[in-house]
Amino acid sequence: MSIIITRRALVLGAAATLAGCDRLASNATIRRALFSAENFHQWAQRSLMARNAMAREFHPDQISPIFRANGTANPNTPEYKALWRGGFADWRLRVTGLVDRPLSLSLAQFHAMPHREQITRHDCVEGWSAIGKWRGVPLSLILNAARMRDTARYIVLRCADDMGGGKAYYESIDMVDAFHPQTILAFALNDRPLSVANGAPLRLRVERQLGYKQAKYLMAIEAVNSLSQIGRGKGGFWEDHAGYDWYAGI
Numbered sequence: 001m002s003i004i005i006t007r008r009a010l011v012l013g014a015a016a017t018l019a020g021c022d023r024l025a026s027n028a029t030i031r032r033a034l035f036s037a038e039n040f041h042q043w044a045q046r047s048l049m050a051r052n053a054m055a056r057e058f059h060p061d062q063i064s065p066i067f068r069a070n071g072t073a074n075p076n077t078p079e080y081k082a083l084w085r086g087g088f089a090d091w092r093l094r095v096t097g098l099v100d101r102p103l104s105l106s107l108a109q110f111h112a113m114p115h116r117e118q119i120t121r122h123d124c125v126e127g128w129s130a131i132g133k134w135r136g137v138p139l140s141l142i143l144n145a146a147r148m149r150d151t152a153r154y155i156v157l158r159c160a161d162d163m164g165g166g167k168a169y170y171e172s173i174d175m176v177d178a179f180h181p182q183t184i185l186a187f188a189l190n191d192r193p194l195s196v197a198n199g200a201p202l203r204l205r206v207e208r209q210l211g212y213k214q215a216k217y218l219m220a221i222e223a224v225n226s227l228s229q230i231g232r233g234k235g236g237f238w239e240d241h242a243g244y245d246w247y248a249g250i
């Protein structure tokens, strides 16, 4: 038996999937960008063609009682403290680099965009793991809204915490992971707003990768075509400073 899937069916299928889980974006520009047929097509195609299978998802009764914090537990910089004091109302995620429409997105805009929820296991190379329920916006939606250019090959994530000498934590992922359906920019853990310890106000969840790829305290994401100009060129803070593998697939 052969199954013929038309492009239109794919687009409609993607639309139905999204409509099932969401409230719509309140900002008209973002809504137009998110829901244009062209973007939907690219999103549907890239989502369905992703090389990676889905990471395992768990049941609510498997959620760890405590999701421990690791690495930075509070960025504690004057800038971050000011944002925290204001309830992150002045925080923005900047979307820059190889995009035709750079964005600056507030937390309220994230709350208004389509969400995904997933209960997954986080594995840290230091030898612990925890299961948590994450809620966030698919990174693919953000990249499509910013009209990412075809020349982009990686997404760099810029964080608020100073790792010493004024160098902020950073990470990067390729487009397979960036467009994977479980790759989200998460603002809630276990039905509560993300705590400072776990990365408030927004962090990456890239579920087929180890803990150090899950960048916390996001301030900007940047589409680039090479990692050679980022940090020392290995694509992430621990990759550059401790020889960790850039591809931390699990």
Ligand SMILES: Nc1nc2c(c(=O)[nH]1)N[C@H]1C(S)=C(S)[C@@H](COP(=O)(O)O)O[C@H]1N2
Pocket: 067, 068, 069, 070, 071, 072, 123, 124, 125, 159, 160, 161, 169, 197, 198, 199, 211, 212, 213, 214, 215, 216, 217
């Ligand atoms: N900005 C930032 N992101 C980060 C880190 C960090 O120190 N700073 N540590 C990483 C590591 S090694 C792990 S295991 C996870 C820990 O996430 P958690 O604190 O929510 O457990 O965050 C990752 N993302």
Ligand SMILES: [Mo]
Pocket: 070, 123, 124, 125, 126, 211, 212
């Ligand atoms: Mo880690």
